[in-house]
Amino acid sequence: xxxxxxxxxxxxxxxxxxxxxxxxxxxxxxxxNTTFQIGKTTKNDxxxxxxxxxxxxxxxxxxxxxxxxxSRPTLTSVIYALPIPGTTHAMIYNHPVINRHSDILKNxxxxxxxxxxxxxxxxxxxx
Amino acid sequence: xxxRLLITFCAVLVVLTACASTNLRPEVGTKLKSGNVxxxxxxxxxxxxxxxxxxxxxxxxxxxxxxxxxSFWDIDKDLSNTLANTMGKIGISTKSVNxxxxxxxxxxxxxxxxxxxxxxxxxxxxxxxxxxxxxxxxDLDVDYLVxxxxxxxxxxxNSMFKHILMxxxxxxxxxxxxxxxxxxxxxxxxxxxxKYNKSARELEEDGLKQLKKLANQWIATAVEKQFPKTLSLxxx
Numbered sequence: 001x002x003x004x005x006x007x008x009x010x011x012x013x014x015x016x017x018x019x020x021x022x023x024x025x026x027x028x029x030x031x032x033n034t035t036f037q038i039g040k041t042t043k044n045d046x047x048x049x050x051x052x053x054x055x056x057x058x059x060x061x062x063x064x065x066x067x068x069x070x071s072r073p074t075l076t077s078v079i080y081a082l083p084i085p086g087t088t089h090a091m092i093y094n095h096p097v098i099n100r101h102s103d104i105l106k107n108x109x110x111x112x113x114x115x116x117x118x119x120x121x122x123x124x125x126x127x
Numbered sequence: 128x129x130x131r132l133l134i135t136f137c138a139v140l141v142v143l144t145a146c147a148s149t150n151l152r153p154e155v156g157t158k159l160k161s162g163n164v165x166x167x168x169x170x171x172x173x174x175x176x177x178x179x180x181x182x183x184x185x186x187x188x189x190x191x192x193x194x195x196x197x198s199f200w201d202i203d204k205d206l207s208n209t210l211a212n213t214m215g216k217i218g219i220s221t222k223s224v225n226x227x228x229x230x231x232x233x234x235x236x237x238x239x240x241x242x243x244x245x246x247x248x249x250x251x252x253x254x255x256x257x258x259x260x261x262x263x264x265x266d267l268d269v270d271y272l273v274x275x276x277x278x279x280x281x282x283x284x285n286s287m288f289k290h291i292l293m294x295x296x297x298x299x300x301x302x303x304x305x306x307x308x309x310x311x312x313x314x315x316x317x318x319x320x321x322k323y324n325k326s327a328r329e330l331e332e333d334g335l336k337q338l339k340k341l342a343n344q345w346i347a348t349a350v351e352k353q354f355p356k357t358l359s360l361x362x363x
Contacts, residue, residue: 022286025327026177026192043199044334051328052175052194052335073179073190080186104193 026073032110041120043067046112053112055104063116068108151301151311156359159219159301162270166214167224168206168346169241172279173197175338177327179284194328200335202342209343210275213350217360227267236260241274241300253309254302264304274300275315275346280338284327291327294318295345299357315353317345 029051036046046067053067075097081090105111111124151159177192196202204225211223228234237260246252254274256264264272277297284291299315302308321341323329330338355361 022182024179024181024188024190025286025289025323025325026179026190026282026284027326027328029326029328029331047199047331047334051331052196052199054193054195056195056197070192073177073192075188076178076191077189078186079180079189 024073028069032069032071036112036120036123038120038122043114043118046120054108057105064121065114065116065118066105067112067114068105069110069112070104070107071109149313150356151358153359155301155303155310159271159358160360162220163268164214164219164221164271164273165224165227165264165267165269166207166211166221166273166275167237167241168203168210168275168277169238170202170206170277170279171242173200173202175280175282175330177282177284179286179327182287192328194331196331196335200339205339206275206342206346209346210273210350213347214273214354217351217354219358219360221273222269224272227269228263233260233263241276251312253312254300255309256302256304256307261304261307269304271310272300272302272304274298274302276300277317280342281318282327282330286327289323291321291323291330292318293321293341293345295342301358313357315349315357317349319345 030049032050034049036049043065050069054070055066055068057066057068058064059066077094077096079092079094081092083090107126109126111126112120113122113124115121150156173196175194175196177194179190179192181188181190204223207223207225211221211226214221224234224237228237236257240254240256240260244252244254256272275297277295281294281296282291283294295317297315297317299311299313300309301311303310319341321330321337330341
């Protein structure tokens with residue numbers, strides 16, 4: 001492919017467009033590998049480092065509070081357009097990907113467990 | 128051509144009129160303004176539901192993230208107080224339910240009346256208070272209960288423009304304590320746009336500092352700007 005040819009220019013355009021595609025900005029505020037100290041770290045510390053969890057649950061019998069974090073935001077649908085053959089129009093498709101209400105606690109990447117004083121007592125990793 | 132345009136304009140007007148929410152009957156508005164009111168804000172799920180459209184050049188993706196703050200922020204108490212204070216500013220003698228119902232059991236009973244009011248058909252039935260609560264409010268000289276009920280915070284994120292459209296889609300309920308009758312139930316929208324720097328979840332920083340400030344502002348603005356018309360106070 002020669003520099004300046006139509007094919008070259010099209011390739012450059014596609015590469016530039018791919019570079020400006022966006023990354024999701026609603027994921028956890030920090031890495032789920034962040035080190036927290038059991039017996040010392042508080043709910044405040046975890047919330048400040050990671051943001052609030054996808055799910056909170058309090059175990060009534062033990063009074064322990066579970067904070068469940070997902071590894072990444074859930075992909076719910078993909079939207080794309082395809083040209084309609086023989087016309088100048090395009091058809092837009094919206095494909096749902098998964099059930100938005102799946103069990104967050106069961107599918108969580110990490111669950112932080114706090115006692116009733118708000119101090120971290122255990123970490124469960126599901127990866 | 129002019130005639131066609133006029134017909135189209137009228138058709139659009141009719142559709143828009145049909146979409147507009149109704150206002151409280153003026154006679155009830157007059158009584159509400161001269162009576163004593165208890166105000167309550169209630170959020171069903173203490174969550175921020177982030178929905179994001181991610182631009183991927185050849186396709187777009189919709190992503191979702193929940194952030195649950197639960198008991199970390201007593202949003203019901205906080206926003207009930209703001210609702211009551213702002214209603215006071217527009218001339219309605221109002222107290223927050225938290226200033227009236229000190230007993231936790233009473234507060235929970237009221238919460239249940241508001242939440243568990245679905246009929247067998249799955250639709251919401253008009254709010255009915257238990258006889259005990261009704262009497263308690265009457266003894267406290269309360270004439271009306273104003274409830275703003277919302278499901279959660281909804282945050283529509285546009286990653287390309289670093290912009291969030293925040294919404295608190297709510298239902299406004301007005302209950303006549305003396306007659307034991309729901310007088311009004313309509314959708315009531317609150318919210319606004321918000322710019323962020325790096326992450327849409329900056330709203331959660333410092334124990335939800337930004338979100339608390341915004342939510343209090345939305346309530347205050349909505350009450351000051353929409354209540355006079357919605358509650359037919361301006362006509363009194």
